[in-house]
Amino acid sequence: MTDSIARQQLLYVQDQASDDEIARQAELYGPLTDSVRELIEVALLTEVDDPEVRAALEHIESAKRLLRQRINPGPYGVRWGASGQKRAWGNAAAGLRNAVAPPLIVECDPDGRARVDFHLGSAYEGPAGLTHGGVSALVLDQVLGAAAEAAGAPGMTGTLTLRYRRPTPLGALHAEARIDRVEGVKTIVTGHLSGPDGVCVEAEGVFILPRWARGKDSAAVSDPA
Numbered sequence: 001m002t003d004s005i006a007r008q009q010l011l012y013v014q015d016q017a018s019d020d021e022i023a024r025q026a027e028l029y030g031p032l033t034d035s036v037r038e039l040i041e042v043a044l045l046t047e048v049d050d051p052e053v054r055a056a057l058e059h060i061e062s063a064k065r066l067l068r069q070r071i072n073p074g075p076y077g078v079r080w081g082a083s084g085q086k087r088a089w090g091n092a093a094a095g096l097r098n099a100v101a102p103p104l105i106v107e108c109d110p111d112g113r114a115r116v117d118f119h120l121g122s123a124y125e126g127p128a129g130l131t132h133g134g135v136s137a138l139v140l141d142q143v144l145g146a147a148a149e150a151a152g153a154p155g156m157t158g159t160l161t162l163r164y165r166r167p168t169p170l171g172a173l174h175a176e177a178r179i180d181r182v183e184g185v186k187t188i189v190t191g192h193l194s195g196p197d198g199v200c201v202e203a204e205g206v207f208i209l210p211r212w213a214r215g216k217d218s219a220a221v222s223d224p225a
């Protein structure tokens with residue numbers, strides 16, 4: 001096993017946190033993340049005068065000093081609590097503690113279907129007024145991967161193929177996915193992202209269970225022995 005794979009496995013952790021403790025943390029950190037996400041949007045769009053910008057910067061620097069007093073060297077990883085509740089709170093698309101995430105709150109069925117309604121603000125702009133194509137890929141990767149995981153056939157993205165059919169606006173969007181077939185360690189999933197005028201991006205993904213995780217259930221990946 002290479003060092004990088006060993007390091008990756010160490011970030012799948014059973015931390016035995018109780019459901020109450022997880023709820024407490026979600027209640028504490030969720031609003032912090034939402035506020036930072038709004039800050040990104042406001043910092044992008046503000047048109048106040050220079051002194052106000054400088055004053056806001058001082059406040060932000062002060063908040064950073066407060067939060068840095070005790071800090072996880074990172075990244076967050078994936079953690080399971082005592083009841084098996086999973087927290088991928090650092091995830092770039094869906095993480096509860098990641099202000100970069102839109103966030104996606106994906107609904108899944110055990111038969112391998114997943115869907116999400118979400119909102120992309122100005123921070124996700126690519127072409128003027130439109131969603132960045134890489135952000136569409138991020139969303140679809142996450143939703144297709146969630147469909148595979150929901151059906152008990154999870155994997156890392158091996159191949160993600162996208163067809164951008166029409167420009168994707170910013171604002172209220174929808175994405176959905178379903179498993180097409182499972183071939184051994186490979187799960188093939190299809191899906192799309194749509195806006196008010198219909199489907200904007202179609203996707204097909206091949207999700208592959210990594211070698212180190214084969215023969216283990218998902219909760220056991222934290223114990224790579």
Ligand SMILES: CCCCCCCCCCCCCC(=O)SCCNC(=O)CCNC(=O)[C@H](O)C(C)(C)COP(=O)(O)OP(=O)(O)OC[C@H]1O[C@@H](n2cnc3c(N)ncnc32)[C@H](O)[C@@H]1OP(=O)(O)O
Pocket residue numbers: 141142145154155156157158159184185186206208209210211213216217218219221
């Ligand atoms: C429970 C475990 C949980 C796991 C983690 C879930 C995380 C979910 C998080 C979701 C977060 C969001 C998602 C993310 O962001 S995931 C992050 C982006 N993805 C990656 O970083 C993946 C990097 N690559 C790898 O780790 C490995 O190469 C993988 C795991 C992909 C394959 O591994 P390996 O190379 O060892 O596989 P194998 O040699 O045993 O071949 C097996 C079969 O697969 C076929 N093949 C090989 N490569 C590809 C390819 N690229 N496309 C299509 N097919 C491919 C191959 O021909 C063979 O087919 P067949 O001959 O059997 O027909």
